[in-house]
Amino acid sequence: MTDIRLNAAKVEAEAAGRPSRRPSQFRARERAAWGFLAPALIAIGLFFCIPVAAALLLSLTDFDIYALADLANLRFVGLQNYERLFANPLFWGAMRNTGLFALFGVPLSIAASLLAAVILNDRTVKWRPVWRVIFFAPFVTTLVATAVLWNYLLHTRYGVINWAITSVGLPAVDWLGDPSTSIPAILMFVVWKIFGYNMLIFLAVLQTVPDDLYEAARIDGAGPWSRFRHVTLPAIAPTVLLVSIISVASFFQLFAEPYVMTQGGPAQSTVTVLYFMYEEGFKWWNLGSASAVAFILFLCILAVTLVQLWVAKRVGAYE
Template sequence: MNRQRAAWLFLAPALLVLGVFFLLPVIAALALSLTDYDLYALADIRNLRFVALGNYWALLQRPLFWSALGHTVYFVAVGVPLSMAASLGSAMLLNSPLARARPFFRTALFAPVVTTVVAVAVIWRYLFNTRYGMANFVLGHLGIHPIDWLGDPHWAMPTIIAFAVWKNFGYNMIIFLAGLQAIPIDLYEAARIDGASPWRQFRHITLPMLAPTMLMVSILTVSGYFQLFAEPYVMTEGGPLQSTTSVLYLMYDEGFKWWNLGSASAVAFLLFIIMFAVTMLMLKLTRRGDTS
């Protein structure tokens, strides 16, 4: 009994912080999403009305919400596999016996993760500028006409995806590197003695042994990519023609541009429901694959 009390005593500060700065805001946002809290209610609380699920129903009828959701799903569907492939490939290169200067390359590849998003996004805007950007400068020497990377609706989102993959793959790379280093070397030595090619070693040893790590990385990456905001906010401001407007960007516009705080809270909880459903689907598919 004394151990239980001591455990709760040590946990109390952390639980208090989580309750005040996480649980209470979540409950308040949920309550806010059931009202029409806007600029008028902010000026006079008597203008506040309870609308139940009205905000959710209105959002589901808005084409802009479905468009933003489509852009977000596109970003996740393309960005997550690219990010995981870049992360796993970099980790395998760093884990290779032939790799040299590993600490330097680990630091260099991880550096974009800890760099401020706004700062590097501004740099990427200059790199992909239509007139004097480095990307079009290289294309010009190859005889290719300049591309309006951030001003063309067809190229804006792929450019943001490339930036997000470059910015975030280093974090997953470190996790994959730790998973690769935990695989016993004896398995690879036995496979080489049996004549297994590098591809067969990767398919039958590396991938199965990394399965729990890949599941965790995929869940973290999917949940992070669903929260797309900073990249389009700095690089394109949701344009051109709202082609890079994400669900989180829509929430920002609703809450801090139009001051429809009730609608913005509803957007946040709809995004949470979608992320929760996708995560549960991933876990279910993984368990089905393990049992089959």
């Protein structure tokens, strides 16, 4: 491969009428490039590749609190951790809850962020910088503090949301104490918390769409919806794909929100896969089982991401 690059560079240099560089010069530049990349590659190897490999090996053992005290108690159990997880109804309940969060949360967060970006991209909107700061502020605020605040907002007797509901004659809702409303309540909070970040991404890409396209669409008689469908969406399709992949990974890794707001309740209706992994590893000290949960979660995220890429390629969102 190096010889091919050297020959190509030599031909190009001769065609341009300038002397070609010697092979030693190319090798010196390659060594310099590897020298600049080496610190990052070493950091990735030390803090990512090695821990991931160690966790994979850990998932094949019965590492628990007894092995933590004395490694002589550590045993290799193969795939027994995975078999026990697949036979555990609590694990499948966590998978179901995580799937519901992702199924409804991803489109809601993308729709909210894209709508806000389209509105704030309009130059006729007043106080645009102020609105951008207001919408982005939840993303940079402390998650635990905002989760506690939402607990008060959703309180059955004293919450502002239930006060607004009862003021129009409707009964109060036990948002976090009823299994049928606990997931929607947390979902509202998560979408509110993260949509500002996605909004900035959409806002950045919307500002790269040429105004000439919108002007041509207006001349052809296209309304706002037609311009959005036939001009905006095709132009930002790769960014929509990127945001959807990021959002899927985020919703599959929900932990702090149910941990702070409901502690996995009521009746374990908000236990996510990551919450289940936390309890396996740090409540029951089944670290081998917790590592197995982590790799199952990784495979789920990878599978969904590959499906997203396949669908996007079929519809022409990217090449």
